[in-house]
Amino acid sequence: MKAQNLKIQIITISAIIFALAVFRLLPHLPNVSPVAAMALFGGAYFADKRMALIIPFVALFLSDLILGLHNSMIFVYAGFALTVAIGFLLKNRVTITNTAFAVVASSVTFFLLTNFGAWMTSGLYVKSAEGLMQAYVAGIPFFQNSLLGNAVYAIVIFGGYRLLQNNVAALNEPALK
Template sequence: MNPRLTTLISIIALCALYRVLPHPWNVSPVAAMALFAGAHFQTRAMAVLVPLAAMAVSDLLLGLHPTLPFVYGALVVTVALGFWVGKDISPARVLAGSLSGSLLFFFVTNAAVWLVGDFYPSGINGLWQALAAGVPFFQYTLLGDLVFNALFFGLFYALERHFPKQFAH
């Protein structure tokens, strides 16, 4: 494998490892991993499959739950946001992709808990309750996404600048 692909896969693998280690609640590299993969993998198939494989491995260790299809769906959409970011990577696009991914993940996962769980009543009031219950955790999701996106995109940019031949597309 070339250094670029090895580095990309290593970053994704480290995200999976981070998920199974103790860490602050909701401060996770998951959405950043998806955005980063969409922006940097040379094929769309790899951009989708590598993060999903990393998630699947870590989910087998963490435990499965009924909202996983929604989580994985949100990740695939975040990878697609990464395709847009990758067309012309800039701090503004990374920030927009990061914020969009955070909001998407918040709405999809909290709505999924309402839809497939029995924690909230059916109907629009139950959905609003599920969304409201997630608000206190959103700040941590947002923080994790912003920090990990800055770290992944910044580190990879530095590697591309320092090793241009090894990291060329």
């Protein structure tokens, strides 16, 4: 890949991710946010795996500084990292079907991790299998919204990038490294 084309790809992908992070700051339905789409997109399109983790993490963290942090953030960030890893599986295999599977897989992974975190760190649930199940049941309405948001934002970000690729030759080179 030519250095100039790589630079264009990095700047474009980073700009898209940071622009999406701004949407977290706007009013929205609970859990309908671009977080998973940002992570999947970074994993799928950055040539460098470090960049795929760092850029989306920085965008997420900066928006979290404004929105506020809480005691189970480690579980949120772990879910985010796993979503980037799921995005790695999309690298050079981005299709509608593969992306749909990645959205569902990352949504389920994030749901399981973050509700486990809520069970572990909050005083809302007893520390038993029953309490864990209560945490998962309580999270179902948020999961539905999360899945909806992840799907919509993935369509926008992956579809929008595909349109850019059709019009900007530098974005068409494979993101291999």
